[in-house]
Amino acid sequence: MDLVEKYQSFLVFAAILGGLAVGQLPGVPAVADALLLPILMVMLFAAFTAIPLSQLRAAFGNRRVVGSSLLVNFVWNPLVALGLGAVFLRDHPALWVGLLMLLVTPCTDWYLIFTDIADGNVPLATSLLPYNLVLQLILLPVYLYAFAGELVELPLGVLLESVALVLVVPLALAGGVRWVLFRRRSKEWFRQRVLPKLSPLQIASLCFAIGAMFASQGEVVLERPELLALLAVPVIGFYAINLAVGFGVGRLLSFSYDELVCFNNTILSRNSPTALAIAVVAFPDEPLIPLALVIGPLLELPLLGVIAQIHIAVRNRDWWPLEPSTLLERYS
Numbered sequence: 309m310d311l312v313e314k315y316q317s318f319l320v321f322a323a324i325l326g327g328l329a330v331g332q333l334p335g336v337p338a339v340a341d342a343l344l345l346p347i348l349m350v351m352l353f354a355a356f357t358a359i360p361l362s363q364l365r366a367a368f369g370n371r372r373v374v375g376s377s378l379l380v381n382f383v384w385n386p387l388v389a390l391g392l393g394a395v396f397l398r399d400h401p402a403l404w405v406g407l408l409m410l411l412v413t414p415c416t417d418w419y420l421i422f423t424d425i426a427d428g429n430v431p432l433a434t435s436l437l438p439y440n441l442v443l444q445l446i447l448l449p450v451y452l453y454a455f456a457g458e459l460v461e462l463p464l465g466v467l468l469e470s471v472a473l474v475l476v477v478p479l480a481l482a483g484g485v486r487w488v489l490f491r492r493r494s495k496e497w498f499r500q501r502v503l504p505k506l507s508p509l510q511i512a513s514l515c516f517a518i519g520a521m522f523a524s525q526g527e528v529v530l531e532r533p534e535l536l537a538l539l540a541v542p543v544i545g546f547y548a549i550n551l552a553v554g555f556g557v558g559r560l561l562s563f564s565y566d567e568l569v570c571f572n573n574t575i576l577s578r579n580s581p582t583a584l585a586i587a588v589v590a591f592p593d594e595p596l597i598p599l600a601l602v603i604g605p606l607l608e609l610p611l612l613g614v615i616a617q618i619h620i621a622v623r624n625r626d627w628w629p630l631e632p633s634t635l636l637e638r639y640s
Contacts, residue, residue: 323515327522340523348585351513356482380575381414392542401459406600414440415577422612426619428569470589525595580604
């Protein structure tokens with residue numbers, strides 16, 4: 309984890325404060341609102357360029373971990389989002405939609421770092437990454453139309469247009485750039501020269517996007533700051549619930565330690581930047597929905613850091629009954 313990644317939460321918090329400050333200047337909110345979507349598209353382009361969709365087949369070597377992860381992410385987590393929203397955000401439908409968008413979009417990048425920190429199975433986690441991306445592209449409109457349509461106004465045409473603009477276009481551009489660079493240079497050159505620059509670009513774009521959002525919607529935030537604090541409770545509850553689920557599923561299916569770490573990180577890490585980009589386009593008249601999604605990157609990295617230390621403590625104290633093993637040893 310480089311310096312920019314390590315202090316992402318602090319950078320996001322600084323972007324919030326900076327956005328609120330400059331948003332008080334005349335004319336800035338309108339400019340910030342116009343810049344928000346282009347900045348988010350740059351962020352998603354950087355994220356998608358780093359994703360190796362060619363590894364879609366690689367995950368089939370471990371059906372227990374992969375199948376369990378996809379089941380939790382795309383069946384269990386939407387139900388958890390509905391339940392937590394019903395308990396904590398029933399009187400705040402916009403925040404409930406924001407929570408739903410956050411919890412149904414599994415991460416496509418950061419979880420690899422924390423899998424590595426806790427000595428988990430990084431190759432297995434990497435092979436899951438394309439599935440998480442493709443399935444959330446397909447299922448996010450379904451979840452929103454099925455669950456959020458009763459909470460806020462959401463025409464189906466607007467939803468599909470937002471997904472196409474915000475996700476499909478950057479993904480297609482990213483795939484084209486990877487293909488061109490692989491042909492004109494090499495995969496090794498891409499990994500050594502391009503990949504290290506993508507993560508800082510993604511974080512910088514995210515911070516600029518958050519700053520622009522708070523600059524354009526600063527008045528709403530300053531009038532009702534307690535609403536964002538309300539969202540922190542169900543978000544923390546989600547991490548607590550799913551960590552317990554992860555250990556329970558791992559024990560039931562006899563995951564090795566490295567498989568357990570991989571599994572837990574894939575079901576815990578969320579893709580708040582992608583959810584934020586969709587929310588900005590799909591809900592132009594509901595500023596609290598994208599604002600609610602900012603709580604994700606503020607809480608995610610510190611929580612994942614704590615969870616990595618929990619995994620390491622479990623391993624060091626021999627609390628997990630199975631010795632770490634590699635996929636080759638397990639499935640040869």
